[in-house]
Amino acid sequence: xxxxxxxxxxxxxxxxxxxxxxxxxxxxxxxxxxxxxxxxxxxxxxxxxxxxxxxxxxxxxxxxxxxxxxxxxxxxxxxxxxxxxxxxxxxxxxxxxxxxxxxxxxxxxxxxxxxxxxxxxxxxxxxxxxxxxxxxxxxxxxxxxxxxxxxxxxxxxxxxxxxxxxxxxxxxxxxxxxxxxxxxxxxxxxxxxxxxxxxxxxxxxxxxxxxxxxxxxxxxxxxxxxxxxxxxxxxxxxxxxxxxxxxxxxxxxxxxxxxxxxxxxxxxxxxxxxxxxxxxxxxxxxxxxxxxxxxxxxxxxxxxxxxxxxxxxxxxxxxxxxxxxxxxxxxxxxxxxxxxxxxx
Amino acid sequence: xxxxxxxxxxxxxxxxxxxxxxxxxxxxxxxxxxxxxxxxxxxxxxxxxxxxxxxxxxxxxxxxxxxxxxxxxxxxxxxxxxxxxxxxxxxxxxxxxxxxxxxxxxxxxxxxxxxxxxxxxxxxxxxxxxxxxxxxxxxxxxxxxxxxxxxxxxxxxxxxxxxxxxxxxxxxxxxxxxxxxxxxxxxxxxxxxxxxxxxxxxxxxxxxxxxxxxxxxxxxxxxxxxxxxxxxxxxxxxxxxxxxxxxxxxxxxxxxxxxxxxxxxxxxxxxxxxxxxxxxxxxxxxxxxxxxxxxxxxxxxxxxxxxxxxxxxxxxxxxxxxxxxxxxxxxxxxxxxxxxxxxxxxxxxxxxxxxxxxxxxxxxxxx
Numbered sequence: 001x002x003x004x005x006x007x008x009x010x011x012x013x014x015x016x017x018x019x020x021x022x023x024x025x026x027x028x029x030x031x032x033x034x035x036x037x038x039x040x041x042x043x044x045x046x047x048x049x050x051x052x053x054x055x056x057x058x059x060x061x062x063x064x065x066x067x068x069x070x071x072x073x074x075x076x077x078x079x080x081x082x083x084x085x086x087x088x089x090x091x092x093x094x095x096x097x098x099x100x101x102x103x104x105x106x107x108x109x110x111x112x113x114x115x116x117x118x119x120x121x122x123x124x125x126x127x128x129x130x131x132x133x134x135x136x137x138x139x140x141x142x143x144x145x146x147x148x149x150x151x152x153x154x155x156x157x158x159x160x161x162x163x164x165x166x167x168x169x170x171x172x173x174x175x176x177x178x179x180x181x182x183x184x185x186x187x188x189x190x191x192x193x194x195x196x197x198x199x200x201x202x203x204x205x206x207x208x209x210x211x212x213x214x215x216x217x218x219x220x221x222x223x224x225x226x227x228x229x230x231x232x233x234x235x236x237x238x239x240x241x242x243x244x245x246x247x248x249x250x251x252x253x254x255x256x257x258x259x260x261x262x263x264x265x266x267x268x269x270x271x272x273x274x275x276x277x278x279x280x281x282x283x284x285x286x287x288x289x290x291x292x293x294x295x296x297x298x299x300x301x302x303x304x305x306x307x308x309x310x311x312x313x314x315x316x317x318x319x320x321x322x323x324x325x326x327x328x329x330x331x332x333x334x335x336x337x338x339x340x341x342x343x344x
Numbered sequence: 345x346x347x348x349x350x351x352x353x354x355x356x357x358x359x360x361x362x363x364x365x366x367x368x369x370x371x372x373x374x375x376x377x378x379x380x381x382x383x384x385x386x387x388x389x390x391x392x393x394x395x396x397x398x399x400x401x402x403x404x405x406x407x408x409x410x411x412x413x414x415x416x417x418x419x420x421x422x423x424x425x426x427x428x429x430x431x432x433x434x435x436x437x438x439x440x441x442x443x444x445x446x447x448x449x450x451x452x453x454x455x456x457x458x459x460x461x462x463x464x465x466x467x468x469x470x471x472x473x474x475x476x477x478x479x480x481x482x483x484x485x486x487x488x489x490x491x492x493x494x495x496x497x498x499x500x501x502x503x504x505x506x507x508x509x510x511x512x513x514x515x516x517x518x519x520x521x522x523x524x525x526x527x528x529x530x531x532x533x534x535x536x537x538x539x540x541x542x543x544x545x546x547x548x549x550x551x552x553x554x555x556x557x558x559x560x561x562x563x564x565x566x567x568x569x570x571x572x573x574x575x576x577x578x579x580x581x582x583x584x585x586x587x588x589x590x591x592x593x594x595x596x597x598x599x600x601x602x603x604x605x606x607x608x609x610x611x612x613x614x615x616x617x618x619x620x621x622x623x624x625x626x627x628x629x630x631x632x633x634x635x636x637x638x639x640x641x642x643x644x645x646x647x648x649x650x651x652x653x654x655x656x657x658x659x660x661x662x663x664x665x666x667x668x669x670x671x672x673x674x675x676x677x678x679x680x681x682x683x684x685x686x687x688x689x690x691x692x693x694x695x696x697x698x699x700x701x702x703x704x705x706x707x708x709x710x711x
Contacts, residue, residue: 270406274505
């Protein structure tokens with residue numbers, strides 16, 4: 001099987017930049033009310049391809065060892081049973097982080113005897129696990145950001161969902177809790193917990209947030225996720241992780257000697273400047289766009305012009321804003337340009 | 345360093361906060377010193393702004409580090425070799441005058457008068473170029489005038505990010521037109537003993553030699569490549585030690601501050617076109633390797649042409665930009681009476697960068 005990466009350039013090694021150590025002991029937290037239930041992913045459309053994403057590219061996402069427990073073969077046998085039970089005609093595509101040698105080797109050995117499973121060792125550069133890029137790299141199909149890929153007969157599941165599908169669909173057990181990763185500079189320690197669906201964020205974070213300084217809470221990571229201000233929000237199956245970041249809303253002296261203290265906080269880490277055409281944004285763009293063009297169209301008030309520059313290909317991974325040395329809000333501008341004009 | 349600063353930190357932080365609130369509550373003080381304070385504060389403190397829209401974490405690479413890398417590369421590329429070759433008496437006063445005239449007078453006054461742009465570290469980069477592209481024996485007032493002109497010119501166009509041509513080169517063009525006598529003389533032979541400090545302000549005409557290119561144009565004499573590489577021939581203050589410039593330029597490309605496409609296509613096209621003209625015209629034009637190693641080409645290709653603001657944004661268009669620079673440089677060197685063409689080539693291509701960019705955008709997105 002050939003090795004695939006996002007193309008020649010683009011993407012960013014978040015896993016290397018923000019290494020987050022996790023405690024291997026997993027706490028359990030129960031909800032006060034009756035817990036929610038896992039919904040088995042069923043579609044009216046016939047599923048032709050199932051993509052199993054074992055290649056988390058964000059350090060705050062659930063690592064593979066929690067589910068796989070270093071026994072890839074067991075996991076693959078579960079997949080086989082799910083296939084025979086529910087998706088008997090579907091082809092399975094396994095995306096695995098190429099650095100996890102053991103898992104890749106086990107999967108390769110397994111795939112050697114089965115013709116329905118294809119293994120793709122991938123470079124774990126963010127955003128390699130984005131649905132658009134996964135479909136493009138694994139199936140060679142072009143889909144747009146925001147398109148309903150289920151209607152194309154493609155189902156993308158992560159390791160935890162596979163486990164839940166197995167327990168509910170094959171073992172006939174109730175699945176009412178999931179693993180959630182808690183990490184960030186605002187917490188006392190990074191940990192993985194098992195929570196019942198329907199638990200509030202407030203209860204999960206109780207006694208875990210550092211006492212000093214202000215914090216902000218993000219669901220599903222600071223890059224692709226959302227900020228949550230209402231902590232009474234309940235956990236559902238779509239919540240993979242909760243990141244709590246320190247809010248560095250005061251001036252810090254000598255930032256050049258405090259790179260580790262300022263990293264992984266909400267600080268912009270620099271002044272807002274004008275675009276200097278440094279080409280960082282188009283070097284890092286995983287879908288080979290030129291975000292600075294959108295910036296220049298946007299500040300001139302020509303949103304319609306920005307849409308001409310292949311804006312529909314943008315997968316909103318946020319890397320352009322992340323890398324911009326002038327600290328421009330490129331993702332915000334792109335979203336504003338994508339939104340239809342009010343008067344049109 | 346960290347340990348040494350630790351006890352000072354709370355004191356300094358408190359002092360700066362007090363100063364900041366004082367300035368903000370007194371409009372008159374703010375009018376004159378607000379920008380100066382902000383510039384100083386920005387150098388030693390991280391701004392308090394936090395990410396309000398996704399992504400909520402940002403990389404710690406900012407424009408300050410970007411410009412800082414250029415400064416480091418320039419110091420290693422020309423300041424240190426020039427101090428060795430011409431003596432500190434020649435280099436250090438020029439730098440001081442350039443910084444004072446450019447950053448501390450022109451930029452500060454502009455900020456007070458125009459009230460539109462904060463003082464930024466970009467001025468230091470421009471002012472560090474000015475002595476490098478003038479002769480070693482240029483009088484100090486010429487350096488000061490050049491630096492002030494460069495900064496004013498850049499600010500008139502709207503500051504860093506809006507300038508369409510390289511301000512340092514534009515300033516040199518202005519000086520070439522207004523004071524041609526000072527730009528063709530004052531090329532001192534390096535390593536012939538250092539200047540006496542009191543002669544520094546005027547510069548000395550007695551020690552003037554022809555630059556390698558002028559020598560070639562008058563007598564057909566080709567300087568040795570090794571001396572050109574090591575900087576033991578005449579030339580502008582910062583362009584002679586090509587070896588250091590190449591190494592510093594390669595480092596800049598490695599840290600992705602300079603885009604490798606521009607020097608590659610610039611040097612490549614100079615080589616190709618000079619080979620082409622040499623094959624047709626023989627000894628009448630300068631040989632290819634001599635062209636690559638003489639004049640301001642290395643300094644221009646690695647540091648001036650790569651200025652991200654004045655090149656094209658599109659990466660493919662950068663190849664065209666560099667190739668155009670190379671072509672114009674060879675044309676001016678081989679077929680005009682001008683001794684050097686790098687400045688004109690880069691300035692011309694800076695102006696052409698905008699149409700090239702819009703053309704490439706049209707081709708790429710099929711508009």
